[in-house]
Amino acid sequence: MDMKKYIGKRLFWAIISLFGLSLFIFYFGRIIPGDPIEMMVGPRTPDHVIENLRQSLALDRPLYIQYFIWLRNVFQGDLGFSIVTKRSVTTDVKTYLPRTLELITYAAAFQIVGSFLLGIFAGSNINKWQDHVIRIFSYIGVSIPAFVFAIIFQLTFAYQLGWFPVTGALTSGFAHPPEVTGFLGIDALLAGQFKTFINFVHHATLPAIALAIPGTAQVARMIRSGMITIKQKEYISMAKGFGLPERTIRFKYLLRPSIIPGVTVLGMQIAMMLGNAFLVEMVFRWPGFSRHAINAMLHSDLNTIVATVMIIGIMFAIINLVVDTIVAYIDPRIRYGGRS
């Protein structure tokens, strides 16, 4: 029950923050760049057309009313019109977002498995060669931006070695599977097109690893240093003093408190991938939402930009909520709201 209350509180504040964010981004978008109508229409549009458009889009009303109209539309699934693709932003989202989600899920899987294995392995072998190798890897991983990894991987594993395709999500010969969920991987499996699925995964592997590495390195470092910190705690030496076997201490009493900072950061890092996906998708010409959004940004497509911020904000909030739940599950002190 305490858990529900805790999560409920988190959810409440996440929603408040998202409203705050929508207010900020809406006002910022309406005030800063100049007249949205002029940006929408060509320079030689007759005045009466502009006036009509202004009225039909409610742009002649006070800003706060415009905000509520916009908000009402958003709740009805209408994110406005994109001046780049000349269609509804909602349609664009439906087209491109699944590709990005698939890529990020794939990368998150790499990240979770990789960071825990490396972190625990390094933390269990402090100052031995395994630890040093992992530490060097993690310094490199943290210091090289994801888009640089993307370029280096593309250059070596795609161009030079030819192990992976250079760009795209499917080789041109492959037909898209019939759309059921919108997720290419799942649809391919549903349609029994196993080869398409493999081809898709093959295309996604390099971008996913490039996306995953910086976070993997960061989380592995956190878990390693968490293990070092907890090892010095009195309760670990007491557990030893009571004669518990090394195994039980390491994998039970030491591990659980050690991974808490790592798990918290893991959520942050998965969320960071939402940002890095913008660049990695660009390098690999991945047909995802982020690459589409970059295009919109370069053309000052206001509705798409606002939609992007809100969608990513919502995904970010969901990831944080999941992480908070996991951390509260691991650490009862958070559930019971008491610390000592």
Next chain:
Amino acid sequence: MADEDNEDKKIHEEGEEVEEKVEEIVEEREESPWKDALKRRWYRFSSNPLSLVGLAITIITIFLAIFGEYIVPYPSHGGLYHNYDAKFIQPFTNWKYPLGTDSMGRDVLTRTILGFRYSIRMAVVVLSLVVPSGVVVGLVAGYHKGTWIDTLLMRISDIFIAVPPLVLALSITAMLEPEPFYAMMAVSLMWWPWYARITYNNVSSISNEEFVRSAEIMGDSKIHIMFSEILPNCTGPILTKMTLDAGWVIIIGASLSFVGLGAQPPTPDLGTMVSGGSDYLPHHWQVSIFPAMAISFIILGFNLLGDGIQDAFEESGGGS
């Protein structure tokens, strides 16, 4: 009367002497723990050779950022210079252009070194805007923990943390203008809350401590307590975060340039160069890979240095 005066004077003088001595002793005592703390910090910092590597890299980086234009072989290659006869020279084949040339025949080494300045400028501008403002917000909110001031300030800062920094920076820059100035403003706008957070957390744990309470009882002003009593105790975490953030800000800056929302060609900005060069992959890899390595080099330096600073400020008790 005169005697009494003399007596008074004598006592007074003696008193002053004693006071002076006491002051000397106090000074000695105050100075030595300070020096000792510094020594201890340096020991903790330097006991990890990687921290020293980080310090060295950072010094080199800052040196190149300041003096780069005076030591590069071809200062004019930073701009629109072109020499199509010398374009796409492969690296390590021509001693005149050790790292090769780009599509306009410009020296990659020169442009990479010149790029350090833009990255460092980004970090310096953003941090000098973001750290003071974030710290002040965090101090004020943390000191007024539990009041409406706390709630208001921290909830506002939450809004900017509600989206990954890169996404918000991209979006805001896109709404403004794709220029380095706006990029810096956009990054700053979404970065201060992190300093508000970290200061807030430290302040709210410190402000219940004895010395803060006693300062309150002695009637010190709030401003004095916040800045002279509480703030110095947050230095460690803030300094660590600043160093690590210098790396992060440079990544974000490079990312903005990379997608075309930061510095525009022909500026020798590292992110812009990586992006421009990626069109010539795989054959003319030098154009984007060397600037990419430079970015990583700078960030590596700040990461190693930041970890060292964190070690230096970590309080770990020895057993007895």
Next chain:
Amino acid sequence: MAEGLLEIKDLDVGYKTYRGVTSVLYNLNLKVNRNETIGVIGESGCGKTTTMKTINQILPDNAVIKSGEVNFKGKDILNMTEKELVKLRRRNVSMIPQDPTASLNPLFKVKTQMKDVLKYSRQNSEDLDFKEETIKLFNSVALSDPERVYDSYPFQLSGGMRQRVCIAMSLAAPKDLLIADEPTTNLDVTIQDQVLRLIGEILEEMNFSAILVSQALGLVKKFVDKIYVVYGGTVIEIADTEKIFENPIHPYTKGLIESTPKLTGGGFSSGIAGQTPDYIDPPSGCRFHPRCPHHSEDCKTEKPKMREFEKNHYVACWRQ
């Protein structure tokens, strides 16, 4: 001659710190006979905890055992394999920790931790009803509401309750030697007396050998047969409990007795001027000499040997 259970010979232990390796324990000698309870007395920072942690080898990673022997039933603990040590901890030596709030893992319920201790320290524990055994142990340490404690997380319990849980853990299996390392220092004054009385009862009932560590002589005199006074990592006076109160020889022991607080009093209110020594650069000769009102030249140059003052009363001091 009583049969020796534990005998520590010339033990030197230090810690690696930023200023070098300390010398905390210095020629420490200590002996516990079967069915004997000794008290180890000294200010905090005299190496008492280090000695105790050396006995069951749970020193922190930066500790360095330089030389000496710790013989338990004739076998040197310092030469034992990890397997032998685990057996020693399960079957022979039990420890009540100094700080109960830090000695229980905050993430696991009391029942989980209790179960593991029982599982590994009891023989034939496969067919044990862990809950029943735990509740039995909780009753024996007078824990009120054992059922609730059983199903609680440590942070939901008070300091006194946590210490009782720790005591229950140390009693999980019959052992040869019980070490209680300042079991009450970190507890509220009102609880200290109760816990100490509980330990006294346990010692009386169970009849095992024990080492009771304390900062104050008065606290333990009711429970121990013999007293070891420790200063600067070495034993400076050994005597039967009554004798040490009747006739303390060492100036430090005298100081300790004079400044003994009321039975329930808090920490050690020092009646001796000065501080415990710096272990990086400890005083030469007798480590107590800088604080000793009677020190002579001999004290500065040479460490005094332990000499017999009267039967069962030894002292290490140059002063006759």
